[in-house]
Amino acid sequence: MTLLLKQIFAFFRLLNSDTGTNQLAAGLSLGLILGFAPFFSIQTLLVFAIIFIFRVQLGAAFLAAFFFKFVAFLFDTPAHYLGKSVLENESLRPLFTTMYNMPLVPMTRFNNSIAMGSMIVSLILLPFAYFGFKVAIIKYRATVVARFxxxxxxxxFTATKFYNWYLTYEKLYG
Structure with a gap:
């Protein structure tokens, strides 16, 4: 529980800082994929690789993944029907047979209708989430942070000695 609270406080610190909106928006949108994907799968490892290779905010991705894990349950029924219709498509059957016979591809669990539908939904929502989060972060910084x-x-509060002590502590031990 303390790890989650620490991530939430770190996220709000990032929202209020001068950290780039691209890193935060990318972290939140990749957290969407992590939330919709099965935890022990190749998709999760691929998203983690993207997070660690590129400049993506890790705390934002974990916080979004935690949130979207709960949201993904709401999409299970539509994801099941979407995944089922894709998996039962006759024209894609040879492709799925070939993919299933490959060494690592079955670990994606693409043959599960909910996993397939959830991955399709998350990939469709990814660009909208990225740009939506980016706009929301910019508006939050322009209105809420500026007003506060x-x-x-x-x-x-900034005139107190406690705040000056905090700034010194943050510089030294950041």
Whole structure:
């Protein structure tokens, strides 16, 4: 539980910092794929590789994955019907037979209708999620953070010795 709270606080610190919106939006949108994909699968390893190779915010991805795991249950029935219709498509049967006989591809669990449908849904939602999160982060920083930093409470708090101590501590031990 403390790990989750630590990730949430780190995420809000990132939202309020000058961290690039692309890294945060990419982390949140890749968390969508992690949330919809089965945990022990090749898709998860591929997304982790993307997160670690490119500059993607890890905390945002984990927080989004935690949230989207719960949202994915709401999409199970439509994902099942979508995956079932794709898997039962006669024109794709030779492709799926070839994929199933490959060494690592069956570990993607593509032959499960819910896993197939969830992967299709998450890949369709990925670009919309990326741009939606990017716009939301920009609007959050422009409205909420700017309004909070101009408030009397924040100005009074930044004038205290405790805040100055915190800034020194953050510089030294970050």
């Amino acid at each position: 930093k101009s408030s009397k409470f924040w100005k009074a």
